[in-house]
Amino acid sequence: MRIVIDLNKCLGYAQCVPLAPEVLKLSGEEAVMYDPNPDDTQRLRVLRAVASCPVQAILLDYRDDPGKTTKP
Amino acid sequence: MITRSLDAFKANGQIVIVGASLAGLRGAEALRDEGFGGRLTIIGDEPHAPYDRPPLSKQVLEGWVKADRTKLPHRREIDADWRLGVAATGLDRTKKLVRLGDGTEVPFDRLLITTGVRARQWPNPAEAGLEGVFTVRTCDDAARLQAALAARPRRVLIIGAGYIGSEMASVCRKLGLDVTVAERAAAPLAGALGNVIGAIAAEMQRDAGVDLRTGVSVSALEGDSRGHVCRAHLSDGTRLDVDLVLASLGSIRNVEWLDGARLAAGYWGLGCDAGCRVFDVHGVVTDDIFVAGDVARSPHVLFGYQFLSMEHWDNAVLGAAVAAHNMVCEELDRRAHLLVPTNWSGQFGVNIKSVGVPSFGDEIAFTQGAVTERRFAAAYGRNGRIVGAVTFNQGKWLQHYEALIMRSSPFPPPPAGFDVPADARSVPADFPPRGVGAPDVILTGHDPNERQAELVQPPR
The missing domain is CATH 3.30.390.30 (FAD/NAD-linked reductase, C-terminal dimerisation domain)
Incomplete structure (x- = not known):
């Protein structure tokens, strides 16, 4: 899978972190660090993390995104 | 391009994007979003599909994420002809084609330039060539450096404490490595944020155990008999035993391939209007050449209409979208790239x-x-x-x-x-003094109607 987090948009709510703890980590209080190309075994967790972001800062590759085909 | 042909161009035209990183990828996607159905070619000098660079100086160097695992997600189908691993070497504006390093030529109706920047190397080539001397810009750089850090050098020297240098110092401490940071200014991050904030950043580094030395420069690097770096000489006379050196000296804009194309391109970047349309050497706007990302330099309304280069992630994403829109729209529909730049850095x-x-x-x-x-x-x-x-x-x-x-x-x-x-x-705010880079240009011709600008290329 491929994800990228727009860390300008990210406000550090960190709701995503406990949903996919092997993919997303908090460095200090609000800096999110993540694995941009997580293993496919993480798929469900990553999808939950993407959906949980209050500011929708996590972009999923359209090929990985069950709900979208062409539009972000 | 005359207006009545816009539909034909959108259906059958040829667009070439030179530069296959964040701005190039998002530009390509935006062109398809905008309804461009013609032929799209994306040229990139690196052999890799577009990848994200910010993780390279953080989670990759820490050893958590592999350097080749930061590939960027695609927002949509692009249907492009990817020419990766071959650099653009020239632009012929008369024949409207891009020349590539493998001798081939790619014709275009419109061109989007997203060639970005590269890491400034340590200026002494013999010293820069020593084993154990690194810069970081590409994923290949990051892979080599990560392996060298994992081999647990006894002391790392980081030259330059901008964002990248400071982030890498943070990684070294996280890995438990001894690290010295040499910064010419009075504090880390001084160029970006001034010395008031820099003093706070300096405290953060020292509290984390970084041997931070400010107000000094590195005058020479020394190698051992195997050609591996072993010592650094600082401007205050100090000699430092080091076995890994990271030069984080800022960036150089990738414009050399435009030599001779008579565009407003130089070490200061590639000049363009607020709609991403490239200026020629006279400062006259071109019709068919556009630019976005780190290499672009455009006037900004909020900042005294000064020309700014914004080497930020959001500038690449949003600039590419504006460029793509303006490449395939009518004059009255053009948009401006009015970015309020934002930036982030995780360190310590x-x-x-x-x-x-x-x-x-x-x-x-x-x-x-x-x-x-x-x-x-x-x-x-x-x-x-x-x-x-x-x-x-x-x-x-x-x-x-x-x-x-x-x-x-x-x-x-x-x-x-x-x-x-x-x-x-x-x-x-106490920013260090900075020389504003002025282009070396001369005007020729006595009659004002004959006047021509000539760029004087600095020696390379």
């Missing part, structure tokens, strides 16, 4: 974010939080208006300052009414 457990152009300001005032807790916001002002802001672990407040900057609100801003700092007076 602190999330540093900025908005606007702090270095455009000359004063700073702490507006929220507590410096002692490394949790605060500060605003930058110039001529009584706010032009930038920085937050340390207060990212949620950045949008508030962005709104103030967009409105050119008074500086210092009124107290936020929450978490007001003990001392909110404004003081000089």
